[in-house]
Amino acid sequence: MRQRESLQIAIDGPAGAGKSTVAKIVAQRLNLFYVDTGAMYRAIAYKALKNGASIEDELSVSQIAQSTEVVLDHSDEGIVWCDGENVTEAIRCPEISRAVSTVAAYPGVRERLVELQRLEGSRGGVVMDGRDIGTHVLPEADIKIFLTATPEERAKRRWAELSHAGKDISLEEVTRDMQRRDRMDTEREVSPLKPARDGIVLDTTGLSVEEIVAKIVALA
Numbered sequence: 001m002r003q004r005e006s007l008q009i010a011i012d013g014p015a016g017a018g019k020s021t022v023a024k025i026v027a028q029r030l031n032l033f034y035v036d037t038g039a040m041y042r043a044i045a046y047k048a049l050k051n052g053a054s055i056e057d058e059l060s061v062s063q064i065a066q067s068t069e070v071v072l073d074h075s076d077e078g079i080v081w082c083d084g085e086n087v088t089e090a091i092r093c094p095e096i097s098r099a100v101s102t103v104a105a106y107p108g109v110r111e112r113l114v115e116l117q118r119l120e121g122s123r124g125g126v127v128m129d130g131r132d133i134g135t136h137v138l139p140e141a142d143i144k145i146f147l148t149a150t151p152e153e154r155a156k157r158r159w160a161e162l163s164h165a166g167k168d169i170s171l172e173e174v175t176r177d178m179q180r181r182d183r184m185d186t187e188r189e190v191s192p193l194k195p196a197r198d199g200i201v202l203d204t205t206g207l208s209v210e211e212i213v214a215k216i217v218a219l220a
Contacts, residue, residue, distance in 0.1 A: 062108025
């Protein structure tokens with residue numbers, strides 16, 4: 001395993017598994033950069049919708065991705081910048097959640113963002129979360145974790161997160177959106193969601209965030 005300053009930890013899993021929350025804390029505990037790849041895809045979906053592009057128009061969305069600058073602030077604030085605009089809150093709305101899996105399935109979008117994600121990984125030690133980090137973006141990562149949980153628990157977590165952020169949405173709607181995203185993520189032709197062959201599958205059902213973090217930090 002590499003030294004701490006170049007350690008790479010990949011955390012994958014479906015929506016609502018706790019990837020982002022866990023990855024952020026693990027990065028803090030180990031003094032590593034946190035790279036939120038999901039936020040990058042969300043930023044592209046936001047930019048496409050803002051520009052009036054149809055999410056179903058692969059060519060237009062891919063062209064937008066190629067010309068869009070997405071920057072992740074690695075400070076404690078965790079701001080997501082899209083062409084200089086702070087979109088940290090805007091990209092977490094249900095509309096973006098429904099669009100992001102479609103956007104992320106386009107080869108042109110993935111090609112551009114994977115390139116940027118690998119550059120982040122080359123800067124030094126990182127904790128990177130997403131859906132194809134251990135299988136595609138950082139296949140040589142030192143530690144590969146696949147977080148999962150029951151569909152019911154994942155939906156409740158996402159609903160609580162959105163409600164806390166002031167979003168007026170029902171648990172039933174969140175559950176439907178999550179089921180749709182799960183299907184798209186696992187069935188897409190380019191880098192589908194699945195555990196890496198040498199990864200560790202960690203079921204987070206019933207576990208606290210601290211318990212999950214402790215397990216990953218112990219591996220590092």
